[in-house]
Amino acid sequence: MATHATVLSLMTDDVVFMVPGQEPFGKEVFAAASESMADVHIDGASDIVELLMLGDLAFMRGRMDITATPPNGKSDHRSGYKLTLLRKEGDGQWRVARDANLLTKKS
Secondary structure (H helix, E strand, O other): OOOHHHHHHOEEEEEEEEOOOOOOEOHHHHHHHHHHOOOOEEEEEEEEEEEEEEOOEEEEEEEEEEEEEOOOOOOEEEEEEEEEEEEEOOOOOEEEEEEEEOOEEEO
């Protein structure tokens, strides 16, 4: 299981996330939301449908299916498509620069 610090290291400092029903947000908001979900069990799958590299930029189009279960036991199941833009940084590492997910609640 990846640590919180590991997940944050996979993002550029200027990363932007776009999700339904919210204004776009960056790394600090993502970090705070992640920390607030420390006790939530997350189970999911992600399939890459398309991957295209263009120099120091790449994009991935894929599908995700995620279930989050907080300590109270009430699960939240979401699935749908996502589009991620990756950027190769000065240290040679690829990091998430933009991420748009269209995951919707499933019953």
